[in-house]
Amino acid sequence: MLDVTIRENAIQIGPHFTLSFQRTLRIPDDGTTYPLPPGLGRFPVKRVSDYAGRVPASWREHGGVFIPMYQREAMWLLFDAPTWRPCAVQVGAGKINAVSGRPLERTLSGTRQDYLVCSDQPWLDGIKAGKGFIRQFVAMPLGMGYTVEGQLTGKEEFGGLQITVFDPKPGRFPDEAPAREPVFGHSLVECCAAAPRSAMGLGAGGRMRQTIARDRHGVETWDETNTGRVFVHIVNSVDYREITGERAPESPVSARMYTQCGYPWFELYDERNDLEASETLGGVKPVKQMDEAKGFEPQQDDDPVEVPGGQIVNLGAKQAGLPVKDGVW
Numbered sequence: 529m530l531d532v533t534i535r536e537n538a539i540q541i542g543p544h545f546t547l548s549f550q551r552t553l554r555i556p557d558d559g560t561t562y563p564l565p566p567g568l569g570r571f572p573v574k575r576v577s578d579y580a581g582r583v584p585a586s587w588r589e590h591g592g593v594f595i596p597m598y599q600r601e602a603m604w605l606l607f608d609a610p611t612w613r614p615c616a617v618q619v620g621a622g623k624i625n626a627v628s629g630r631p632l633e634r635t636l637s638g639t640r641q642d643y644l645v646c647s648d649q650p651w652l653d654g655i656k657a658g659k660g661f662i663r664q665f666v667a668m669p670l671g672m673g674y675t676v677e678g679q680l681t682g683k684e685e686f687g688g689l690q691i692t693v694f695d696p697k698p699g700r701f702p703d704e705a706p707a708r709e710p711v712f713g714h715s716l717v718e719c720c721a722a723a724p725r726s727a728m729g730l731g732a733g734g735r736m737r738q739t740i741a742r743d744r745h746g747v748e749t750w751d752e753t754n755t756g757r758v759f760v761h762i763v764n765s766v767d768y769r770e771i772t773g774e775r776a777p778e779s780p781v782s783a784r785m786y787t788q789c790g791y792p793w794f795e796l797y798d799e800r801n802d803l804e805a806s807e808t809l810g811g812v813k814p815v816k817q818m819d820e821a822k823g824f825e826p827q828q829d830d831d832p833v834e835v836p837g838g839q840i841v842n843l844g845a846k847q848a849g850l851p852v853k854d855g856v857w
Contacts, residue, residue, distance in 0.1 A: 530695060530756030534593060537570040541693040541756035545615050545646060546608040549573070549595050549760075552653075553783040554602040554666065555734040556830040557816040561661050562736050563793035563840050564653065567606065568780050571595040574772060576761075582771045587761070594727075594761035596768035596776035597667035600815065600828055602733055604653040604665065605689075609646040613701045616743070616750040617644045619652060620690035621665070621730040622677025626655045627740060629680065629808030632690055634755075638747050641740075641803055643694070648741040650796075655732055656740055657812065658805045660797070664733030666815050667762055674818045675729030680808065687727035689760040694750040728762040732814045734830070737795065739802035783833045793835050796843040 530542035538548040553565040576583055576592040587594075597603065609615055618625060620632035628642035636643055644652065654662035655676060668674040670684040678684040743749075765776035780786075787793075813821070816830055 530693060530754060532756045532758050534573055534575065537573045539573065539593070539691070539758055539760075541691070541758065542615070542695055544609055544613050545617070545693050545756075547691060548606045548608075550604045550606050550651075551777060551780055552602050552604050553780055553786055554600065554828065555664055555736060555783050556833055557734040557814050558830050558832045560735065560832055562734060562783075562833075563795045563835060564651075564736065564738065565602075565604075565783070565793060566786075566791065567604070569777065571597065571603065571777065572774075573760075579771050592759060592761055594763050594768075594771075596765050597728060597762050598765050598776070598779045599667060599669060599728070601667050601779055602664050603667070604651055606651050607644070607646040607649060610705060611647050612706055613696065613703075614645055614647055614745065615696060616694040616747075617646050617649075618642065618690075618692040618694075619644065620692075621655065622675055622681075622684065622688065623686045623690055624676050624680055626652065626676075626809075627803065627806065629655075629806040629812075631681075632692075634692070635752050636694065636747050636750055641743055641747070643743075643750075645741060645743050645745065648744070652740075653736055653738055655809045655812065656803065656806050657732065657809045658735070660737060660739060660799050660802055661735045662738045663809075663812070663814055664736055666731045666733035667728045667764075668731040668815060669764070670727065670729050672822075674731040674815055676732060676809070676812050677729055679812050684729055686759075687729035688762050689730070690757070691760070692755055692757045694752060695754040696745075696749055697751045700745075700749050728764060730762070731818070732812045734814070737797050739798050741798075742801055742803060782829060784829065784831075787833050787835055787839065790839065792839055792841045794841050794843055 549571040550567040654664040657663040
């Protein structure tokens with residue numbers, strides 16, 4: 529099994545794959561399909577074992593890591609893996625596969641791709657809800673039916689995020705970096721995770737242009753016996769402060785204010801290489817629609833934001849494996 533370790537607010541699974549959780553703008557849910565928003569810094573990652581006297585008993589039983597998010601705050605996942613040794617990655621939201629919409633499993637589907645290939649896929653901003661677009665990850669409390677998990681299973685038992693990395697089979701790729709290639713290497717601390725009852729889950733937000741790269745290597749490339757798994761709790765800002773004594777990072781500025789300041793959005797889009805959309809995930813109601821169904825007044829600004837073409841940075845194919853939008857400002 530691949531070691532799961534953490535350092536500097538990032539999770540490393542095995543020697544070559546690293547994951548971080550990026551703060552970002554929440555895009556409006558107005559029917560528009562928006563470009564990629566920027567990365568505004570990493571969410572902090574904490575180990576449950578470091579706060580054993582302050583967390584629920586269910587957390588101590590399973591160990592784990594947690595990150596803070598404000599209710600209705602958005603996030604995206606930044607993946608970092610070398611081009612010379614890719615890996616397959618499954619992402620679950622409340623144990624619902626964010627690519628296929630099916631329950632998260634310990635194996636890869638041989639009939640319809642239900643995973644990402646990194647470094648071909650440098651990031652994921654939400655659930656694969658349609659052809660050429662995703663719906664943004666948005667944090668929502670459990671128990672109200674807003675989350676992807678709640679809508680597709682009728683219950684909200686797990687919450688959080690679940691990540692599984694599948695190493696390539698021996699001999700498929702080099703074991704060491706070619707000359708002049710950067711090598712991953714950190715002395716990190718092992719972690720594992722499980723979702724507590726008080727965890728938050730992920731609902732669906734606005735539409736964003738994003739493709740899920742097809743596996744050009746083939747599902748037989750990946751070793752289902754050599755994996756690393758991590759279950760990441762999401763806690764609200766109040767609970768995070770009570771547990772850690774630290775304030776959660778301030779919620780980012782609105783998409784409208786960001787755009788008015790002239791800051792860049794991004795685009796990395798290849799419709800020809802995109803996976804077919806999941807009908808299951810396409811049927812998930814976004815947070816705005818759930819508010820309307822429950823008779824709640826609008827809880828956020830979903831008025832359209834016009835993004836001038838001159839503010840959209842096109843990330844070319846040569847940059848596809850680089851975390852270009854990470855920590856832009």
